[in-house]
Amino acid sequence: MESSVSHNLEASERQDSDCESDPGPAGSEPDEFCRDIAYGSDTEVFDDATSPSAGKQIHYEGAGQVIGDVDGFEHEYSNLCDDPWAPFNSEQGFKLASWFIEGKVSKSRINQYFSSGLGDAESVGYSSMHTLENHLRLLDPYSQYLQWFEGQVEDGQRTLPFFYRNALGCVRYLLRQIAYRDDLVYAPRHEYDSTGQRIYAEMHTADWWWDVQV
Amino acid sequence: MSDQTNLTNFSGDKKAWPVYITIGNLPSARRNSPGSMAVLLLALLPIPPKLSKSSKADQRQRKINADTLQDVFELIFAPLQDVAHTGIAIDCADGKVRQCFPILSAWIADHMENVALHGLKTNACPKCEVPTHELGTNARSHRTRDYARYQRYKPENQNSGSESDDDHIMCDNLGIGQNIFHRLDRVSASDLYKPDMLHTIYLGLFKHMMDWIEGFLKKHGRLQAFDDVWKALPPYPGFLVPKKAYREVTQWQGKEMRNLGRCILGVLAVALRQPGGAQVIPFKRALGCVRALVDFNMMAQYRSHTSDTIAYMEDYLDQFHKLKDIFLEFRVTKRTQDKVDKQRKEIRRQRALVIERVAPSLRRRMRDDNRQEENDLCLDLVRGESH
Numbered sequence: 001m002e003s004s005v006s007h008n009l010e011a012s013e014r015q016d017s018d019c020e021s022d023p024g025p026a027g028s029e030p031d032e033f034c035r036d037i038a039y040g041s042d043t044e045v046f047d048d049a050t051s052p053s054a055g056k057q058i059h060y061e062g063a064g065q066v067i068g069d070v071d072g073f074e075h076e077y078s079n080l081c082d083d084p085w086a087p088f089n090s091e092q093g094f095k096l097a098s099w100f101i102e103g104k105v106s107k108s109r110i111n112q113y114f115s116s117g118l119g120d121a122e123s124v125g126y127s128s129m130h131t132l133e134n135h136l137r138l139l140d141p142y143s144q145y146l147q148w149f150e151g152q153v154e155d156g157q158r159t160l161p162f163f164y165r166n167a168l169g170c171v172r173y174l175l176r177q178i179a180y181r182d183d184l185v186y187a188p189r190h191e192y193d194s195t196g197q198r199i200y201a202e203m204h205t206a207d208w209w210w211d212v213q214v
Numbered sequence: 215m216s217d218q219t220n221l222t223n224f225s226g227d228k229k230a231w232p233v234y235i236t237i238g239n240l241p242s243a244r245r246n247s248p249g250s251m252a253v254l255l256l257a258l259l260p261i262p263p264k265l266s267k268s269s270k271a272d273q274r275q276r277k278i279n280a281d282t283l284q285d286v287f288e289l290i291f292a293p294l295q296d297v298a299h300t301g302i303a304i305d306c307a308d309g310k311v312r313q314c315f316p317i318l319s320a321w322i323a324d325h326m327e328n329v330a331l332h333g334l335k336t337n338a339c340p341k342c343e344v345p346t347h348e349l350g351t352n353a354r355s356h357r358t359r360d361y362a363r364y365q366r367y368k369p370e371n372q373n374s375g376s377e378s379d380d381d382h383i384m385c386d387n388l389g390i391g392q393n394i395f396h397r398l399d400r401v402s403a404s405d406l407y408k409p410d411m412l413h414t415i416y417l418g419l420f421k422h423m424m425d426w427i428e429g430f431l432k433k434h435g436r437l438q439a440f441d442d443v444w445k446a447l448p449p450y451p452g453f454l455v456p457k458k459a460y461r462e463v464t465q466w467q468g469k470e471m472r473n474l475g476r477c478i479l480g481v482l483a484v485a486l487r488q489p490g491g492a493q494v495i496p497f498k499r500a501l502g503c504v505r506a507l508v509d510f511n512m513m514a515q516y517r518s519h520t521s522d523t524i525a526y527m528e529d530y531l532d533q534f535h536k537l538k539d540i541f542l543e544f545r546v547t548k549r550t551q552d553k554v555d556k557q558r559k560e561i562r563r564q565r566a567l568v569i570e571r572v573a574p575s576l577r578r579r580m581r582d583d584n585r586q587e588e589n590d591l592c593l594d595l596v597r598g599e600s601h
Contacts, residue, residue, distance in 0.1 A: 066310040073309035146254065153260065153286060156278045162286065164257035167235060168293035171316045172304055174237045174252060181307040183244045193520060201518030203238040208319055212400065214301075 056192040063213050064186030076141075080178070087138040093124035097132060145173035188213055231259040233290070238319060257290050280333070280391025287331075287394040294318065298399040318398060321406040324413050332361070332403065333391040340407040352535040361396040361403040364388060415511050416471035423507060424474070427482065428461065429544030430500055434493060440485035447477055475511050479504055496540055503537035506530045 079086065088094040096119070100110055107129040113119050114127050121127035126135055137143075146165055153160050175184065188209035191199045200206050235256040236245055245252045262279045294316050304314040321331070332340045337349070342356040395403040431437040441459040449455050454473050456463075463470070482504055486497045510530040516523060 064312060067303060067313055068311040070305040070309050070311055073305075077309060151286065151289060153282050155262070155282055156275060160260040162257065162259045164233075164290050165254070166293050167256060167290060168297065168302070168316060170235045170254045170256060171237055171314070173254065175239065175304050175306050175314070178307050180240055180244070180250075180252070183241055184239045184307055185241070186239065186306070186312060197520040197522065199518050199520055200524075202241050203319075205518075208405070209238070212315075212317060212319075214315065 056196070058190040058192075060188050060210060060213050063188060077178075087135050089125035090123060093126065093135075096124050097126075097135065100132070142173050142176050145169035145176075231261050233257040233259065237316075257286075259286060277391075280389075283330070284392055284394050288397070291318070291398055295399055298401075315400075318395070318401045318406065320408045321395070322408055322410055328407055329389065330391070331394050332359075332407070333364075333389050333393045335389045338388075341404055352532065359404040361393040365392065365396060411511075411514065412468045412471075415514065416468050416475075417466070419507060420471050420474060420511070421466065423478075423504065423541075424460065426541035426544045427478075427500075427504070430496075430541060431485065433544075434486075434496070436485050440481065443481045443484045447481070453477070475508055479508050499537050499540040503534060503540060506533035506537065510534065 085091050085094045088097065099105075105113075110129045110132065114121055119127075126132045146169060148163050148165055151162050151164060153162055174180070185202070185204045188204045190210070191201070191205045193199050203209060233256045234253050236253045240250075240252050244250050262283070298315060298317055301313040301315045303311050306312050321328070323331070326336065328340045329336050329338060334340060337346050339349070340359070342358050344353055344356040348356075393403050395401055395406055427440075428437070431440050441461070444456060444460055447453075447455055453476060454469070456470075456473065460474075466474075479501070483501060486493075486501065489497045507530070510527055513523060513527050513530065
């Protein structure tokens with residue numbers, strides 16, 4: 001059942017990092033982002049990854065196996081690499097939009113910004129809150145997973161509404177996010193330090209996942 | 215293969231009960247950073263009204279509420295029920311399809327919510343069958359709760375009065391409702407409960423420790439010395455200098471409690487300097503007790519553990535229990551307290567017990583979403599104030 005594979009953590013991290021990657025949600029330069037990933041500066045999960053003696057691992061054989069390719073993924077992915085700012089027509093358009101949103105600028109102020117001629121609607125690709133919202137809707141192609149449903153509870157006296165999403169849809173949504181691509185873990189494993197002691201850290205290194213894996 | 219860590223929280227005066235969902239496939243650093251948007255709102259439920267314990271009508275209402283809660287969560291969990299055994303093909307972020315088994319693995323909430331969801335009385339432990347009178351002791355050997363078994367026993371107990379001692383203890387702690395998780399496939403309801411830093415340590419034990427310390431200082435006439443040192447704390451990177459004497463702070467936040475954990479031992483040691491003849495031993499014990507708790511807290515924050523570090527934590531815990539008697543007189547005091555206070559006391563002791571579950575639980579799963587929990591609480595506080 002279990003196979004013992006011992007290899008250097010660092011090497012395994014480097015292996016899947018040489019590919020092109022999508023722009024980060026914060027809007028950093030694409031090549032900067034790739035460089036980030038290649039040197040693993042983004043997430044430092046294993047402190048002892050640098051010491052070559054550390055990091056013996058036992059993998060759960062057959063867990064997280066790939067059973068196929070996602071339809072249209074290549075297309076989606078190459079689109080993302082070719083045009084990282086889509087659906088915005090320029091880097092400036094993207095950055096202005098994220099500045100508006102992160103700065104919590106109100107809708108009326110955004111409209112004012114364009115109507116008073118402060119912004120260059122031509123180069124950013126939108127000219128009002130309304131057209132900006134249309135762009136934003138396109139930004140999340142998987143939002144259909146997050147649809148809300150309404151239910152009713154009756155407590156004997158009143159009928160109250162409540163709202164819920166499809167739990168499986170939420171899982172699908174999260175697993176599908178390209179932004180998490182390099183962080184997602186698909187299989188449990190046991191990790192050991194240089195003295196051979198079991199390390200319990202992230203969820204996939206503890207017992208629960210290993211026990212429940214089929 | 216994938217699974218979720220859920221979290222519920224009551225928010226300010228908005229009277230809604232949000233339920234969140236996330237996946238364990240993401241490393242916790244990524245999952246818990248606020249900008250990653252990895253925690254989704256799964257449901258927004260109305261809060262069941264508070265009911266008095268005595269009246270018959272309320273008792274009936276309580277039953278209705280419990281059943282309603284059960285129905286609502288069954289509806290929410292329904293999509294996961296079908297795929298727990300068979301799995302389902304899910305598109306993953308790397309462009310590959312994998313057979314996934316989304317299984318609920320943890321539920322993070324405060325104690326009151328946990329007991330409500332598990333169908334227990336407020337003074338019960340969601341994890342094991344520790345009897346009420348042993349709460350707050352170092353008992354660690356009690357049987358894990360078997361919620362499926364409770365469901366079988368419950369209907370019978372209502373009719374026949376004959377039950378073994380064992381079952382009596384078991385059913386003693388059961389509330390009116392059912393455990394809402396017990397019908398979920400491949401989910402072990404007693405494993406869902408996870409201790410977290412905020413509720414268990416900061417709002418739980420630290421808070422009570424401060425009460426004890428206050429009483430202790432008062433008795434030995436060191437309260438003023440303590441306040442002086444407290445206010446004189448110098449600034450340090452990453453450390454928030456307390457602005458008020460600690461008695462003047464009425465509402466503690468997670469962040470402040472963390473600060474407290476960093477400085478309390480030093481402050482206390484200075485406040486208790488130069489003990490008089492009869493004070494030497496109690497001062498030593500008090501410091502030892504606080505140190506054990508602070509050490510435990512520090513170690514609980516480790517990002518990864520080995521059996522060595524867990525053994526350390528268990529040692530600190532033993533140490534704490536050995537020395538805590540010094541504070542005994544400052545723990546629950548007047549016997550004349552009314553019923554409400556008694557209830558509170560139970561919860562307080564309950565918390566002291568719950569912390570013992572931290573260490574074993576760590577073996578099962580590390581890194582509960584304590585920071586997430588704190589973030590959410592802070593958010594809720596902000597929201598509560600702004601409305």
